[in-house]
Amino acid sequence: MACQVMFFVYPEFVLLDLSGPVEVFAAAEAYAPGSFKVKIVSPEGGLVPSASASVTILTQKAVAEVVDTLVVVGDFGLPDRQVPRETVEFIKTVSARARRTASVCMGAFLLAASGLLDGISATTHWRYSGRLQSAYQSIRVDGDRVFINSNGVWTSAGMTAGIDMALAMVEEDLGREAARAIARMLVVYYRRPGGQYQHSSLLEIDPGSDRIQAALSYAREHIAEPLSVEMLADAASLSVRQFSRSFRQATGTTPAKALERLRVEMARPMVENSRESFDVIAMRVGFLDPERMRQAFLRILDQTPQAMRRITRSQMQQEQD
Numbered sequence: 001m002a003c004q005v006m007f008f009v010y011p012e013f014v015l016l017d018l019s020g021p022v023e024v025f026a027a028a029e030a031y032a033p034g035s036f037k038v039k040i041v042s043p044e045g046g047l048v049p050s051a052s053a054s055v056t057i058l059t060q061k062a063v064a065e066v067v068d069t070l071v072v073v074g075d076f077g078l079p080d081r082q083v084p085r086e087t088v089e090f091i092k093t094v095s096a097r098a099r100r101t102a103s104v105c106m107g108a109f110l111l112a113a114s115g116l117l118d119g120i121s122a123t124t125h126w127r128y129s130g131r132l133q134s135a136y137q138s139i140r141v142d143g144d145r146v147f148i149n150s151n152g153v154w155t156s157a158g159m160t161a162g163i164d165m166a167l168a169m170v171e172e173d174l175g176r177e178a179a180r181a182i183a184r185m186l187v188v189y190y191r192r193p194g195g196q197y198q199h200s201s202l203l204e205i206d207p208g209s210d211r212i213q214a215a216l217s218y219a220r221e222h223i224a225e226p227l228s229v230e231m232l233a234d235a236a237s238l239s240v241r242q243f244s245r246s247f248r249q250a251t252g253t254t255p256a257k258a259l260e261r262l263r264v265e266m267a268r269p270m271v272e273n274s275r276e277s278f279d280v281i282a283m284r285v286g287f288l289d290p291e292r293m294r295q296a297f298l299r300i301l302d303q304t305p306q307a308m309r310r311i312t313r314s315q316m317q318q319e320q321d
Contacts, residue, residue, distance in 0.1 A: 005037065006065075013050050014074055018073045027186055032174055032178060046061075066098075074158065076106055087113075091111065119138055120150035123142050130249060141252040147165040167182065209250045211243075212247055216258075220266075266285045
C-alpha cells in the first residue's frame with residue numbers, strides 16, 4: 001500500500017521547499033509504482049500563492065486524517081506570525097497518527113508552536129536558528145545541520161536541504177539503492193549526510209547581537225591563535241556563562257563548535273585550491289596539528305582534507321582535458 005505523504009503549506013510558502021521534496025517522492029513513485037501518494041493541503045484549500053513571483057498552486061483544504069508522513073513547508077513570514085489555534089490542532093492531530101512528521105526550513109516554527117519539538121534536537125534555515133532557539137527554549141536547536149531525524153520527527157534546513165531529507169526518507173522506506181537511483185534521476189548529489197553543516201553559514205551569519213558579532217569578528221581576526229571561550233567572552237564584554245548562553249541563543253550552536261566550524265570553513269579553500277602542506281594550513285587556521293584538522297573535516301564535511309584535495313585536482317584535470 002502506498003505511503004500517504006501530506007504536504008502542508010501556508011500562503012507565501014517557499015516554492016523550492018515544496019517542489020524539491022515533492023519531486024523526490026514523485027520520482028520514487030515512478031521508480032517503484034505504488035510506493036508513495038502525495039497530496040498538498042493548506043488551511044483554506046484552493047489556490048495558494050508562493051513567495052515566488054506569480055506562482056500559485058492548487059491545494060486541498062487541510063483535514064485531519066491518517067497519513068504516513070506529514071511534511072510542513074516553510075515560509076519566511078513564520079517567525080513573525082502568530083500560529084492560529086486551528087493550525088496547531090491540525091498538526092498535532094495528524095502528527096499523532098503519522099509514522100513521521102517533518103518540516104522544511106521555516107516550517108520548524110509551526111512544529112515548535114505545536115509542541116512537537118519540545119525536548120528534542122531540531123534544525124531550520126541557518127539565518128533563523130537563533131530565533132527558533134530564543135522563541136522555544138525547550139528545543140535543542142542545532143543550526144548547523146542539513147537535516148535531523150529525532151525519533152520520527154524530522155526537521156531540515158532551507159531550500160535544497162528538503163531534497164536531502166526526502167531522499168533520506170526514501171532510503172528509509174525503499175533502501176539505499178532506490179534512493180541512489182532517484183538522486184541520479186533528479187541529477188542531484190546523493191545525498192548530503194544529515195550531520196553535514198549548512199554551507200558556510202557561520203561566515204555569513206548575522207546573530208542580531210553586537211556583542212556576539214564582536215566575538216565572531218575577533219575569532220576571524222585571530223583565527224591562527226589559540227582561542228578560548230574566555231577570550232571570546234572577553235571580546236563580547238560578557239561573563240563566560242552569559243556569553244555561552246547568549247551565543248547559543250543567537251547562533252543555535254556552542255562557541256566551541258562554532259570556532260571549529262569557522263576554522264574548517266577558512267581552511268577549506270586553502271585545502272582545495274592551494275599547494276600548501278596540511279601542516280601549514282592547519283597552523284594558519286589555528287588547529288594544533290594536521291590530525292586535529294583532519295578529524296574536524298570528517299566531523300563537519302564528512303571528508304578528509306586529503307580526499308577533498310584529490311577530488312578538486314581530479315575535477316580540474318577533467319576540465320583541462
